[in-house]
Amino acid sequence: MSLLNREVFWPPADELTEVAERIRARLGEWPAAETRWRVCLTAPESPSASDLIVVTEHDDSIESGNAAVLEAHGGRVALRRGGERFALEGEWSDDWLAALAAFLDCNFEPHDALTLALAWRAGDENKDDAWPVDFATFPRVADLPAAPEGGFPACPDRLGLYPVLPGAEWVERVLDLGVRTTQLRRKSTDAADLQREIARSVEAGRRHDAQLFINDHWREAIAAGAYGVHLGQEDVQTADLGAIVKAGLRLGLSTHGYYEMLRALHFRPSYLALGAVFPTTTKVMPTKPQGIARLARYVRLLSGRVPLVAIGGIDARVMPDVLGTGVGSAAVVRAVTDAPDTASAVSLLQQMFTSQRENV
Structure with missing residues (x-):
């Protein structure tokens, strides 16, 4: 497996790609990605449906076409894709874009790859199990209505x-x-x-x-x-x-x-x-x-x-x-x-x- 033989980031970003490849190598064997996603650090002239355009502030003027848009600012990341919006909030590492590319290559849908990428922490690739397994590092879904007071009754742990x-x-x-x-x-x-x-x-x-x-x-x-x-x-x-x-x-x-x-x-x-x-x-x-x-x-x-x-x-x-x-x-x-x-x-x-x- 190698991410280096294709365009993972736009404009090309060798350092990010190398980190993404290092992370991907530690994630284990997964089915080949059905879509060759490209993480765009700036909007390309001709966006495609396999592009994820990253912006660091809200900007409705971006011509995204069929591409998805990732808005990352203020402790929140929102993915807009095909009329749907997935909003997450929390803390994340500096490697989150490289991790996003790695999880996309594991054939996860963008909103799930994004969730995993935000849960990723620098140095996880050095653990015996590099996959995010600490629930405390996972982001929270934003913009949800309040959960009902009291909570639902419990049921047996093993049904x-x-x-x-x-x-x-x-x-x-x-x-x-x-x-x-x-x-x-x-x-x-x-x-x-x-x-x-x-x-x-x-x-x-x-x-x-x-x-x-x-x-x-x-x-x-x-x-x-x-x-x-x-x-x-x-x-x-x-x-x-x-x-x-x-x-x-x-x-x-x-x-x-x-x-x-x-x-x-x-x-x-x-x-x-x-x-x-x-x-x-x-x-x-x-x-x-x-x-x-x-x-x-x-x-x-x-x-x-x-x-x-x-x-x-x-x-x-x-x-x-x-x-x-x-x-x-x-x-x-x-x-x-x-x-x-x-x-x-x-x-x-x-x-x-x-x-x-x-x-x-």
Whole structure:
């Protein structure tokens, strides 16, 4: 691997490139970057979609075209890209631009590479493990609404096997098989159907003293007295988190990388879902699959801070690798709902979690 054989910075900056190469060499093997990003220290005459233009003060006059813009000043860095804005604040090292180039070369999206770059500290490349693992060095996501007062109730640190199921009948069947954490993901716009399925699922959860989460439909979950709700990143903008806290429900939040993890942690959820680990056909994903190597890094950073759930394309074949990261829970969909024998599939998956606990 070498960054020196291509244009990493514009105008060319040999010293920065050498530092970036030194950092990249210590980060280990990662898939080749799908985009050859160029960090522009001044705006080029013809910006491209693979350019990240760095400015040290707010300037709306910059002709960025399809390029992304990084505004870095006043203890804040904001990335503007494709109509989205990612704002971070905190302290960072003088090497952050070199680190940004290195993490971009590890195939991280710009907002995640930026998060890692701001967490990087000079001299980290001399450690046995050069990857940023100290949560205290990570930046904070800026411009977020206040987290609800009181915080969400805690849930078990290791939620174990976590089937995500399409209906109450499935919830009842899986809970009868001994599963104690599950989620109802009901894809319906029929209000009566939702109310009926959620109420039936919540009742099944109560009978089995299980952790039953409702996907998306937080109002109905509150009305039914569910154990918890699971929301996506976009739902945080519209859901009444204060009402969920007041009702005593747990909250799980989906995340798809470092930036979204930090954003989600601001709201102090009961657990974080990390995904999609592998390609999945059960829903359209906004990001490419994370893979085992990234999952392991996420678990190392966040373990002990919040319960973690791996999700996305997980089945019995890959479950040992997933549990090998140390994650305390793994959500499955088709591994249960498409199994020829539901009881056998659940039993096999449960045994894997039992083996993990015995080996911890």
